[in-house]
Amino acid sequence: MNRIILRILAQRIALSLLLLLLVSVLIFAGTQILPGDVAASILGQSATPEALANLREELGLNAPAWQRYFDWLGGLLQGDLGRSLTNGRDIGEAIGQRLSNTLFLATTAAVIAVPLAIFLGLVSVLYRDRWPDKLISALSLAAVSVPEFLIGYILMFWVGVQLGWAPSVAILNDTMTFWERLHAITLPVAVLTMVVLAHMMRMTRAAILNVMQSPYIETAELKGLGTFAVIWRHALPNAISPVVNVVMLNLAYLVVGVVVVEVVFVYPGMGQFLVDHVSKRDVPVVQACGLIFASVYILLNMVADIVSILANPRLRHPK
């Protein structure tokens, strides 16, 4: 590891942290300008004026915004996310369970989708412009074009209701074994895989095809290597940077963008949790969720950048 790389990496990490701080300001400001009154949203139509006044007082909604921001930030740095306004539970605890569920779903989907996408991308390159390539492209593009809730409902109807192979409602609980959990999330994983597959597959294909134009590929071919070996040993490593970028974007999507899938399959993850609390104006929870989503996004993008930096031969071997 040389100094230039270390310096670039340090810069990149510092930038991420700064970005995270800015995001925290944005999230806080955003939740402040939401229309409507927290107390009124919590109590709904049947709120009496007395109950409203009591609740507002209890929630401390009367302190100035900047003061509440610094209180919040201070708590965050000590690992204290605060308490939910609506049911008084510890947010860290409540989110912990939901976040681990979301990560479980995302990881399972990623473990299936990423290798599959790269493998299909390689196959597409191998059979470029022939029927396997066209078939893979057509199917994966069709899957990504259909809205995910529709794929969800279709799978739910055929696989869940008609065939009865997998549960249509993916609710997890503590008493389930690992395999029962996997079985419970079969359908959401299938939907997520279909949704993220095309993007990564197409990018792998395009990036490798781009590299395939290079003179060293020709050299490799001329020295008698088979097509698959050329792609695997020479083209893929040089195409890794754009592919990693797309993979990371899709991983981030699997964590932060699965609200619809979670709602459709009633999966107890972060998305559903966030939606519930936004509609009740439970600001501390919304802020905590927002920050976690932002951290995941920033972290994964940072990893993608770092991999690109490390994969760049010009940086690894400076003159």
Add this chain to the structure above:
Amino acid sequence: MKKELDMLARKALQGQLGRRDFMARAAALGLTASAASSLLGQPASAQPVKGGTLRMGLGGGESTNSLDPAAALSQVPFHTSRTFGETLVDVNPDGSFDFRLAESVEPSADATTWAFRIRKGVEFHNGQTLTPDDVLQTMRRHSDENTQSGALGVMRGIADMRLDGDMFIVECTTPNADLPYLMSSYQLVIQPGGGFENPAAGIGTGAYKVTAEEPGVRYMFERFGNYWDDSRGHFDAVEMLVINDSTARNAALQSGQVHIVNLVEPQVARLLDRAPGLSVKSVAGRGHYVFIMHCNTAPFDNKDLRLALKYAINREEMVERILSGYGTVGNDIPINAAYPLFDASIPQRTYDPEKAAEHYKKSGHDGSPIVLQVADAAFPGAVDAAQLFQQSAAAAGIPLEIKREPDDGYWSEVWNKQPFCASYWGGRPVQDQMYSTAYLSKADWNDTRYFDETFDKLLLEARGELDDTKRKALYSEMANMVRDDGGLICPMFNDFVEGVRDEVQGWEQNGIWEVMNGSAPSRCWFA
């Protein structure tokens, strides 16, 4: 054919199909008369069977819910409260009392003082024995002015509460013949020590105790071994899954993952009913979808304009199109046959463009469009209903302008603030409470700004009247006042529509609230 027969038999039992019609149609399906007749009888397993785990897929729950009965507003907290806890009395579908933690109740001659005899030998889930003091403390918690309890409005008419041996005595500020009904409010679940210490502990006296609580996801209950009433609590365990997406809910019912679902959308109810192994149950409720005008704001301060709009709405069409037939027409009063002491002889108002035009002309309105503010937050299909209203009013020459509002903040920014908007009322246990909540001059939620001293006086008079005949006459008079003079346009009452799998036995039609007024877990059993 089995499916078709089942459906016919069900309809016959629910009274939608006459017995004679049923026999004729069963014969058409190739059944002998005796065989068809036997289908109408009670099923062989009318005797409750113990065992099994009941799974319910319920909409109307959020991650923000808690087990505190005082905070119960939406469907899921309602069901959890009703499953782990009990109130002093319950109301049967026919309006009679079902005594739970009170054994009996006695009013004083003027209906101001009520004495409840508290049941003995009842145990809380934490092992404590129920005492009259627990009852008193519970009622104190809900009537404290600092409470956020949804039952505060109910408790406000109470001047004093005290204990006398086994008796819990309530003094009302004014005579109130309905007091026991008010004590059936689902927030008033009796908790040990009144729930002051830990309101959300989920400890009650119900047939099931809470074993797992994950707000917005699932709740687990198991049968409470020392429950006092042997005739209830037949399942070993009950699991409630929070499924807010209606398609997911129905799919879970169809695939057998759950046995009961609530909030079946009227549009899909008939389709769902055709699926094998389940049936869709519907029962007329007290909830009503309404349009409300402020009687004190121009142009709605003109009685003729209000009448014009009331005649300009097509109620039958709305029930058909907005509720897909799963509802009944309203009559511009917030009361229907589901309430005790309802006067069914009040003539039904119907769509009459000529009369509407006549009243509109008489009102002298300048012809500028009348702005109606709506959002689907008011009730499912509110925007469509407003458009139907706009068309039927246009036929009478009345110009309506629909202004769509965001769902977000509808209840805080539009309802009870703007002069003409769509709204929803969930209904109350008794007429008095419905009128006191929204039609009394000084009510907080007088959302039609209806100020009428005579009406207020009648309301108080009816409240203290113990003679049902006289009371019914008073309510009838009040209904006519609201119908002709008030700011309420009530086109329809919605049904509670639920999906139930065939193995669930003991289902009862109960329109007080959804899913047998929350008593399905304690009263049903598996075949």
